[in-house]
Structures are given as structure tokens and as C-alpha cells.
Amino acid sequence: MTTVEKTGNRRLTPEELEAFGAELDAIRQRIVADLGEKDSSYIYDIVKKQRSFEIAGRALFYLPVIGWVPAVACLSISKILDNMEIGHNVMHGQYDWMGDPDLNSRMFEWDNVCPSDQWKYSHNYIHHTFTNILGKDRDIGYGILRMDEDQKWHPYFLGNPLYAFLLMIFFEWGVALHDLEVENLVAGKRKLSENAEMHRGIMKKVKRQALKDYVLFPLLSGPMAPLTFLGNATANLVRNIWAFNIIFCGHFPAGVASFSQEECEDETQGHWYYRQLLGSANITGSRTFHIMSGNLSHQIEHHLFPDLPARRYPEIAEEVREICERYGLAYNTGPLRKQLTGVFKKICKYALPDRKSRATAAPAQGEPALEGVAA
């Protein structure tokens, strides 16, 4: 396991954990009390931009030759905004306080083959509650990859880089199928009948996307139909690749800790925060980059406060970082290239059996904190 100690962090005493939790609670309370017009205008503006990009994208396919690339670009941006800054965040309930049914977590549906209700269960509940707890958080490797040394090696994992590549290309499908818990099906922990209802839900969304992107819009563009078809497929692909890369940078770069089920039993709120902090990593970048990543570039803040509007994460980040420094905890952040390199190395490293023997892998107590993790 990439234990807390191995990531260069120290364990906090129960008293420290309580004080640490109280400081983060205070941030939440302050932001919640301040929610208002600025936040609602922001999300309405993003929704307007998303719709505009979508309409522009659909329309540009009618412009022969020179229209195709801009069309794909607009449609890709629209799908990324729809899934990330709008869909992911709205379905977290970040905007439920507004009372607008269009932005309500219980009603929102995204442009993705994974049905929102299934995603909310596996993501909001399983992943956000049990973040980085091996055997509980199914987002560690998505049930097909080996991303942690405590996942037992098997020759199957030699294909780790290939599986990761395929998951990237078919990411929305991966997210949808991930909820079916196929690995638990194979292991006999889950019955096929349990999946029937979910399978119907997925098929409904698959049909809707196929009908819209691969039948109706191509047909509407007449002689340009093949190009429109190809363009829509490309936009879905661009969204898949982008989302995969951003999301893999959230929990798998170098220095991110994972936890055992034992150490998270009867967990306090303070320890929950501690685990969310050490189990997540940020990506640095421009304002536009943060918006295009759905502010998941602030994965740490998102995991500490999953239901606060994502546009608040940059302002919260300053404070979280300062708190981390005081408690001597690493704040894992870096540019996209650095974080992706870390992820790529992990994917390759865990494809192979562990080289180190168990004895030497045991963490040395009191090892000094690694410098530079908090870049």
C-alpha cells in the first residue's frame, strides 16, 4: 500500500485530527453562509456557454471543408462542459440550494452514456465516502487496473497500460460499465439479476446518445452525413480522453496515499478530511483550464467539500494549503504534465509484480517528510 508514511506524511494525533477537522468545518460554514448571486450567475453563465458551443458545433458541420475542425472543437468543449463543470458538479448537489429544478442533483441528466442515478450512487456515495480505501473505493483502478501495490498482482495486470489506454478511449463506457461491478460478477459476489435494472438504464442512455449523435444529426446534415457522424464521434472521443486524464490525475499521481479498511473503521470527521486530503491531488493551471476540468484540478478541495460550488475551490485552496503547512501535511499539486507522468509510471509499475520484498517495503517510522511534494 502507498501508506501515509511512504508519502512522506505523518499521522496526526487524535487531538490534532480534531483541530484539523474543525478548521476545515469552519471553511465550509463560511462558504455556505456566503452562497448567493455570484454563484448562481456563474453557473447560469457556464450553462449558457455550453449551450452556445453545442449549437455552434452542430451548425458548423453545415459549412463544407473549413467548418469541420471548428465544429468538432465546439462540440468537444460543449460535451466537456456538460459532463464536468456542469454535470459532475450539479449532480454533487452543489447547486441544490438555488431551488432551480434544472440544476438540481436529483433531476439533472448529463450527455453521457452513464445514467445519472447510477453514477451518483457509485461516485457520490461509494467513491466520495470511501475514497482511496482499498477494497471499498471502486474507483481505484475501476475494477480493471492495478493502481496500488496492495492490489494483488496477477499475470492479467501485464496488460495494465493497454487496459488504461482502452479505458481512456472508451471512458464514458467505462464509467457506465464500472457501475455494473463486472469484477464482482466474475468473482461471484454479485448476481447477474442485480444488474438487469441497471443494464436497462444504461441501454436507454446508449440509445439516446446513438440516436442523437450517430443517426439524427448526421441525417439532418444531408450529403455531409458521414462527416457529421465522424465529427460527433470525435467530439465524444475528445471528451473521453480529456475526462480520463483529468480524473486519473485526481487520485493516482505520485505521492497520493491509500488506506486500509482497518485504519478507517469508526473514522472521525477529522480523519475523513485527512484521508480525503492525502488521497487526492491537484493540477495547476489557468482559469480556463480549471473551468474545462470542472475544477477537478482542485481535486483536494473537491474531496474535502464535494457539495460546495466548484467555483469556490480556488479561493478555498489558499486556506487549505496554509492549514496543511501548519499540520506538516503534503499538499499534492503540480502541472498537468508532471501529474500525468506520475500516473503513467504507476500504471506501468503495477503492471509488473512487486520487485521489493515485503520486509523492506515496511515503512520506516519517523521517516522525514518528503520535500517538494507540496510544490
Add this chain to the structure above:
Amino acid sequence: MALDLGGRILRSRTVAALASPHGIDRYLTQINPMLAAHEVRARITDIRPEVSAPGAPRVATVTLQPTSTWRGHRAGQHVTVGVDTGEGRRTTRVFTVSSTEGKPGEPLAITVRAHDDEHATPYSISKYLTERATVGTLVHLSQAEGDFVLPDRVPEHIVLISGGSGITPVMSMLRSLQRRTHRGKVTFLHWAPSADRQIFADELEEIRHQGHGIDLHVLHTADGAPYLSPALLEKLVPGYRDVPTWACGPASLIEAAQAAYEGTDSLQVEYFKPPRTAGVAGGEMEFATTGRTVANDGATILDQAEAAGLTPESGCRMGICFSCVTNKSSGRVRNVLTGETSELPDEQIRICVSTPEGDCSVDL
């Protein structure tokens, strides 16, 4: 015709497939909020004060021009109204339509009494509509709902009973009867605290003078007028138990009416606040998600949750809008509207109209 064709296209399955998953209205509203294929929105075209006596809460009639998607309403029905009341928040409540029954796309009016609502920030919707809204303000509507309506063929003699703001649906019925040139007899009994707070005072005065076949009795309790009782009804409407009657008002009035008409099927009622008497205190009310437990005091689960410092989603607080639907994992609850109890595990209940009977656990 051209508009109708446009509407048909916008409501077609092809357009729904093209606009999936958000729906065509999410795109139309970006162009103009008054363009809609399915949803109903409206702009305020007039706000007329009804009561502005010093010290009394303001009452205003708000006239709305709805989108073409509005399917009209029958006299006595209500509509869910959502308004952006500031600080980025939309507040939603149910109001009775007070205007004459209307056809699709026709203007409608609601009559609103301002009252403070401790759960609304920064303004309650009724305060916003009576004090801050202006001509042109956009509101979000449902279609008209409710079974508290006059039949298409109105019986020869009917009785209408209302109390306080319960007069609104009854006024809509009266106005509609006048427009339909109903020739039968209408007995209208209205209870209000006093004359100076009377909504629709001028119109009632006109009815009193003109008659129009309407036998009007306005009873002001502050001036010592008697409350609803079988004896009073028998005096004003001999043989009232056989006369089709519609009653709308506070719980006390409705309960008195139900007692007076017990054993007949002449009475139709509409509450505008659920009766408070149904709850049974005792046992423990558990809010499982937040891990809080309080002693069950017999109030609705929504009230108890709020008293415990939780902020569950809610809307109308009268069992209509379903915003507050929550999973009840165990325990017996009583629906205060119908009096029915149920103790199924993992049941979806409206917490604003459910009171626990003994131990109860909900996912809040």
C-alpha cells in the same frame, strides 16, 4: 396555425431526441424565457393591492401572462409558482388561482397574502410577490392542479364556504359562475377576522347589492359572529346536508364543516394548511443520514427535522409539490391530509405531511 405547427414540431419525438438529455426547453429559454415547448413560465402584467390596512399583512392580486404551454385552469384549482427571490435562490410555493376559469394561454391571476417564512432567504415568496416583484418579473409555473373544482354541470343549489384566504378558490368559482350565467342558487358563507382585512371587499359588496342569485353571508368573528356549526348551517341553508357544498379554509373551519356534513357525500374540501391535530407524540424520531435522534413530538417530520437544525429540501409544505420526498427506512407514519397510516419499510414519503407514530427513521 403556424404557431401551432411550430409547437407540434417542438414537442415532437424527433426534437426531443435531438435535444436529449436536457430537453428543448433548456435551449429555448436561452433565447427567450417566454419561449417554451413543455414548461410553463409567465410574466407579471399587473400587481393590484387588495388589502393594505395598517398593521395587516399585505394582500395583492398578481396577474400573469403565461407561455402558450399553459393549458388553462378550472375554478378552484391551484398552481405551483417559483420565483427568483434574490441571492441566487428560487422559492416555490402553491397558490390558488383567483381569476375566472381560463382557456389555454389565457392570463391568470393569483391572490397572495404576505407572510413571513422563517425558512426562506432572503424573502418569502409571498412577501416578494406582494412587496418587491414588478410588472415584467418572470415566474415559473406548473400546470393548474387539484380536484377542488366545480363540475361542468353545476347543480341547481350549491353552498360555498370559505375562511380567511380560503376565499380565493371560492371567488374564482363565483366569478366563473357569473360568467357562465349560472341561473341556480348559490349560498356563500365566508368567515374572516374583521371587516378591515377583508380580501375582495369591493367585489363582495357589489355581490351583496346586486344579488345575482347569490345569497352572501360574511361573518366577522372579531365582531362576535358565530362560527360554523350544524345549527347555523341549518338556519342559513335549511336541509344543507343534501346541498352540494365546497369548503376551503383553515383546518379548524374544515374540521367543523366535516363534522357538520358527517355521513353525507355532499361536502368537498380543500385545506390550505394541513390540520395540526393528527400527530401522536412519543417514541424517537431518527434522522439516519446525519445520525441525529430527537424525541418525537408529534409534529410533521419536516418540522421536526428543521427543529433539529437540519435543512431538508422542501417546497409547498402541504403535500403537493413532492420536493420533500424522502426515504423512510422504518416506522409508522400518518399522512395528515388523509389520516392514512403506513408502516412499510423503505417507503418514499412526503415529510411535510407525515407525522411519525412512535419510533421512526428517515434518511435525512
